[in-house]
Amino acid sequence: MMLTHRNKALFYTILLSGSVSSAYAASIGNKSGYFTNTISNTVESTITNTGQCSTSNSASTPGQCTNKIINALNAASAVSGVVVIKKGTYTLNKISMPSNVRLEIEPDTILKMNQNILFDFGKKGGNADKAENIEITTTGPKTNATKNDRFIIDVNTNTVFQDKRMVRVGYAENFSISRMHQKDNFSQTPNIFLVADDNGQPGVQSDSGSTNLNRNVVFNSSYSRIPKKGYLADISGEKIATGYAVIQPFSGEDLYFKNITGERGITVRIEPGSGLVTDRLNRAGPRHGAYRNIVLDSISNTGGFAAIFLKPHAKINENIKIKGITKGKNSTFVIWADSGSAPVWADTNDIGYTRGYFTDTTINGTVKHIVTDVNFKSDITIAGSYFLPRKGIRNTASNTSNGNFQIFKLPRDGSGARWLGQPIAPVAIVSSYSQDNAGNDLVKRHDHPSLTVNGNIEAPSQASSQDLDEGSNNIQRKRYRKFGGRYSIKINAVIQADTDIDYSLLGLNAGDVTRNNSIIYRENAIDGTNRNGGSIINASEFISK
Structure with a gap:
């Protein structure tokens, strides 16, 4: 039989690997x-x-093995084919x-990371062309995969809190x-990071041709070059930093996480950007x-x-x-929903965006909280600390002079950048003031179809220059609005708080399962909070922000 070019490649692959198994x-x-x-x-x-890809060579010259894999991927791309990496340990540079x-x-x-x-x-x-039709998975059966049925990416560093992104997906x-x-x-940084392929320019610029002096800006459309139509499944992670995640999309449409x-x-x-003053994405308009169209199916956490x-x-x-089943074992919460941050951008383009919100957001299935250890094992953030049960932390993090809680007295988490707290409740909807009241209408975004501004952004119905939806011409008010971003979430799920623990004994009555209330809201923040010099000194201020 005469071998064609493609058949020759397949023939030599068979010689090298034994056989081309369907596995x-x-x-x-398809999803x-x-x-x-x-x-x-x-x-x-x-x-x-x-x-070139032996463990010894790969560890000393990862570029050789990386290039071999890249060349194989490019060749397979030309014919919509498959590249297989056999079992072993490989140290690799970035693979495009x-x-x-x-x-x-x-x-x-x-796969040990040699770069970030x-x-x-x-x-x-x-400037990237849209990346399309890409899959990274394992060999073998694709159903009911356990941790042992997975390939491993190792950040390959003994130093905590480094910039390591295992997979970055942009315009795809x-x-x-x-x-x-x-x-x-x-x-x-997030281990799997889905982010816009933006041009690196500011999210907002002045529009010199605008007649609307209160909202004379143009938003950067490159922040719409985002990941779309993605299916991420059977993924696990260990030693995840509290401020980051196994997976974080900064942006995305039609994404399914299972x-x-x-x-x-x-x-x-699910947090677009950082909300800090350096955050260009959130300056590109709402x-x-x-x-x-994001689905979160059967997501779980332990100790986070x-x-x-x-x-x-x-x-x-x-x-x-x-x-599905959303589960937290010894985690502070199972689900946390919050309002957006409110940084001040001190420049001429800082026109005072309101905070955003989630609309048509629903919790279905079962939310399950399992608590076997309350001895300062779960990770916590500053915002979460406003709900920490006082009885459970009084002897650890209280100011001896006035009894107020001080977060900086809590034990540090594994990254050293956050803290360790106690399990608090299965669900925290702190984007809403209470179960029946998302918040004062004056602090929410007001859409009015007859009032528009540059970029098709809806303006508020009220005319107050002090509380414009998209900004003010008063330089003292060219800031991100202090208020806003209140939204409610529809909860259809069965909430299963831990039946073996009385949350009220930890000091948080809102999470006491004997009261059949496993969901807390912003109104449940606890007075007596003191951050020892922080900007928010008590729960009432936290509730109002």
């Missing part, structure tokens, strides 16, 4: 509306833990994933990442880079702050669904 060529499968497999089941290249390829990695394979990013696609400073559509375990060390588990920190963080974290900052986010 080495299987997608995780309607989120991911469609377009890759053939033909293995184009097999990478083994020998030669091409479109139209599936990378299958044998379970228990360890390992897998990267669709991110080139606003139709992608899947699955069957991965993250061996983290409290990194100061069976994601985290140890420490936060498992899935629509560019916002979340739309929360399994799911929601915070909108300046974005208007639409259609967020939580389903």
Whole structure:
């Protein structure tokens, strides 16, 4: 038989790897509306833990093995094929994933990071072509994967709080990442990071041609170059930092997260940007880079702050669904939903955006809180500390002179940047003042279809120059509004607080299961809070912000 070029490649691959088994060529499968497999089941290249990619060579010259993998991926991309990495330990530089390829990695394979990013696609400073039809998974069966059925990415550092992003996804559509375990060390960035391929310019600029002096800006549309149609499943992480996550999309549309588990920190963080003064994304207006159509299915956390974290900052986010069993074991909360942060941007383009919110957001399924240890084991943030049970922490973090709580007396978490607290309640909806009252109308965004500003941003119905939705021409009021961002979340789920613990004994009556109330709201923040010089000195101020 005469061998064609393609058959020759396949023939030599068979010689090198033994055989092309169907187990080495299987997608995780289609997820309607989120991911469609377009890759053939033909293995184009097999990478083994020998030669340029042997453990010894890879550890000393990771560039050689990295280039070998990149070349194999590019060749497979040309024919929509598969690249297999055989079991072993590899030390690798950044791998830029091409479109139209599936990378299958044998379970228990360890990929050690030699740089701050390992897998990267669709991110080139606003100039990337859209990355499409990309999958990273394991060989073997794709259902009911346990931790032992996954490949491992190791941040490869003994130093905590480093910049390590295992996978970064930018301007991409139709992608899947699955069957991965993250061996983290409290990194100061999300392990899987979904982010706009922006051009690096400010999110807002002055519009010199505008006649509306109160809102004379143009928003940067490059922040709309975001990940779309992604399916991320069967992913676990350990030693996750409280301020970050196993997965955090800064932006995204039509994303499905299923069976994601985290140890420490936060498992899935739905928070666009940081909300800090350096945050360009949130200065690009409430629509560019916002979340739309996100599903969080069976997300869990052990010993961290929360399994799911929601915070909108300046974005208007639409259609967020939580389903399946959402579980926290010895975590402070299972689900935490908060209002956006309110930084002050001191420049001429700081026109005072209101905070954003989540709309059409629903918690379904079951939310389960399991508590077996309350001895300062769960991670906590400053905002979470306003709900800490006072009886449980009185002897550890109280000011001896006045009895007020001081967060800086709490034990530090693994990253050293946050703290350790106690389990508080299954669900915290602190974006809403109470169960029946999201908050005063004056602190929410007011949409009025007859009033528009540049960029199709709805303006408020009230005419007060002191409380404009998108800004003021008074330089003293060119700031992010102090108030805003209150929103409610529809809860259809069965909430299962731990039946073996009386939350009221920890000091938080709102979480006492004997009162059949496992959900706390902003009104439940506890007075007597003192941050020892922090900007918020008591619960009443926290409630009003």
